[in-house]
Amino acid sequence: MNYQLIKKTTLLLAVCLLAFSQAYAQDVPKPLPMKPGMTEFWEPEIDVVTPGEQTDNAFISAPSDAIVLFDGKNLSEWEHADGSDAKWTVADGAFTVNKGTGDIKTKKEFEDFQLHLEFRIPEDITGKSQARGNSGIFLQERYEVQVLDNYNNRTYANGQVGSIYKQSRPLKNPMRAPGSWNVYDIIYAAPRFKEDGSLFSRATVTVILNGVVVQNHTTILGNTMYIGLPDYEAHGPASIRLQDHGDPSEPISFRNIWIREM
Amino acid sequence: MNYQLIKKTTLLLAVCLLAFSQAYAQDVPKPLPMKPGMTEFWEPEIDVVTPGEQTDNAFISAPSDAIVLFDGKNLSEWEHADGSDAKWTVADGAFTVNKGTGDIKTKKEFEDFQLHLEFRIPEDITGKSQARGNSGIFLQERYEVQVLDNYNNRTYANGQVGSIYKQSRPLKNPMRAPGSWNVYDIIYAAPRFKEDGSLFSRATVTVILNGVVVQNHTTILGNTMYIGLPDYEAHGPASIRLQDHGDPSEPISFRNIWIREM
Amino acid sequence: MNYQLIKKTTLLLAVCLLAFSQAYAQDVPKPLPMKPGMTEFWEPEIDVVTPGEQTDNAFISAPSDAIVLFDGKNLSEWEHADGSDAKWTVADGAFTVNKGTGDIKTKKEFEDFQLHLEFRIPEDITGKSQARGNSGIFLQERYEVQVLDNYNNRTYANGQVGSIYKQSRPLKNPMRAPGSWNVYDIIYAAPRFKEDGSLFSRATVTVILNGVVVQNHTTILGNTMYIGLPDYEAHGPASIRLQDHGDPSEPISFRNIWIREM
């Protein structure tokens, strides 16, 4: 038996085994596909809370042990989600989604942290439900704290501002009117995984929006999904990612972003 | 304006308001309906474990502080799920599902507990996947620990024996062969609700099947659902309910059931 | 046997039983008494963090769903810990400890909440370690979040500002200098007890001091004790109590106190 014959026989065997294993695998049903609207719950409606007054230009600056992710001047701490340069625009001490240029993320990666971030919906915002000032803060690139204009704009409760997108509805809706700055303070503990990649402990998050607790040590159930059910995949430290949602809404701005590793 | 007129006017107004509120309510989308197969996950397959040997007639009896729910003699601690008499059959120190007569539940209600229960799939069981020895233990009438013959019978992982049905797949599959007794030891903490009915803390459960931990302080996400997503509704102490699944499988038997309030 | 004789005999028997039960009880050792210094841990020292800048008169006001516990005008929401009138002094939009008059507490009682409170150490504070600006916020009258001047004043780590007193040291020390206002934001979940008075779940608390997380979903182990070990006793909703520590320190002031039930 010469070498070529062995090679051919081996190849044939491999093809047969593959075909067999696929046939076998096809024997196992896959979960039926879902639609977005299956995980959108409008009821009960979230109560509106008017947040406390705060002098607009008197926002708190970063504590001395924080990493300043945006100090109003440039995007030196950020890059495009694909690793290229970030293309969002910087002006007047804020940066703004540059529609269609894609998400941006921090160059540094984080595990457990306290994150401070402010965002502003443009005063002339239009649209409704999810198509009104939609963006998002993806903790560790996977777990979305929703950014959306829900000032007099109702959407599904588990997808409005302050929600862990499609996982946990906010306790209240303390959104400020378009044109005002909203303040997010987020305390996050990363999930932990075992050496074999299985889940040891879920991520948890506390979210304070404009001084009002909207998520209270919420357990995150896995990646926040537009379609289907959340699940975990093992990962290590990862970036903060901000979403370019790409819909026809007016551009959303961010300022005063800092993070403290915990 | 006389009384009759007031009454009629009020009624008319009420009807109008109701119509208006319904019209308004109809304005809010409802979640799209789901199908059972959307929450059935076959992969990855659960590893089989051969449980330890145990002399069949040497099962552990109840500790002195336990409430004996079945001592082999009668159904005095049980009733039909609708409150009428339980119609399952008692023989040879066990009771057996009487197909089509409906679920049975304990007359007593429980909150936090340790539950011991043994079950046997008949030796001549037929069928496959979910249609093979299907029953269930509903903790507090809501949260199902699956009973199914998964000895050489694959089904979706999150619906096989040892699973919290469609919520949490078992860590392992230590099922004994049909005709043998399987032993469940379940440590359960009930959910707690606030006075306004909102959830304070989720239920947790540890499940040991034939001496092998299959659920390790698992957080229960809400009612276990055949179709759709789990959610909580406020409740107090409730019964243990056993399922008459009603399919053409041979009848499943139970014995040696006791519970310790914790 | 007449009535007087029965009465005397009964009394004698009761006395004998009491003596016997005490003798019996004395047979069981009691834990040896502890001293305060046994639960005071100075090492490792807590890192100092300079908090962010905030315009002093631009503090955030109460959200619309908050109960305002002090709006700068009067002590109408407070009373002496013994239920009599609160005797602390109100001036310039703040109230101040009136040394020796005793603790004050809210008239309303609370379970789970978000609490905002600001405090100021007088600029001419003297003393050191615990004898420098000592007060405290007792959540549900039992669990003390420490108030102390730790600006350039070291004390045992588990007893400094931001600590759960003698239970959990703060993660950082973001204290402002005497004369400045410090801001506490506290998210608290009450312990839950079973019907028999045993503990179901421990209290948890997240504490943010001057914008810096100092307690991150910390589990409270029981009543905060000056001497000895913490333990739980069953209780329901209870007040927020502020401490008149009574040492020769200058008086501490409070302002802008509001609470949101959760």
Next chain:
Amino acid sequence: MNYQLIKKTTLLLAVCLLAFSQAYAQDVPKPLPMKPGMTEFWEPEIDVVTPGEQTDNAFISAPSDAIVLFDGKNLSEWEHADGSDAKWTVADGAFTVNKGTGDIKTKKEFEDFQLHLEFRIPEDITGKSQARGNSGIFLQERYEVQVLDNYNNRTYANGQVGSIYKQSRPLKNPMRAPGSWNVYDIIYAAPRFKEDGSLFSRATVTVILNGVVVQNHTTILGNTMYIGLPDYEAHGPASIRLQDHGDPSEPISFRNIWIREM
């Protein structure tokens, strides 16, 4: 300045700095020393429960995925705590403490696991309180599940059989009489530490003694201490250690030990 002079000067400087730093360190108070009796709580007494009957020679054997740590034949899975050979005696399918030879531990190290272990107090045991059949199972060499004869032998509740030693009293006392085998089933999750050595999550443990839950997902507060308060120090996977308590009690035996990594 020659090399020898530099060397001497540097040495002198180093000594001075050390002396200075020690002097400085001495300036910080150390916690006052405690006595054992300060952490021994006899009240309330733990309720006795008579465990269920079990045929003595019908104990459950190891599941197929378990690591058998003792199969009745030899100490091949064990070594002396100092790494030398284990000197305990093997006879009649059990091994027995060889008083004065020291603790033994598993050669393998573990993180999260389910542990099964049986122990027997000799029938002619003497002594009382802690001096009666005292041994212990140290999970990860640090966290002691108490082994003690508490059949008609009272001791401090947080130090009796089923306790996490001096941390968590058992829920019940289901001890069998001397001469009988007692069965421990232990479900343990290791603590997790951050890269800087600080604690991320505490260890938890569920303990079932003779079929009765005695610890229900108990949070371990740190190393179990005879004197003083528990605290955590960062560590990785570690052995199961069994204690040679060294008191004049009769020797304790162990059998049927297996562990499943989780």
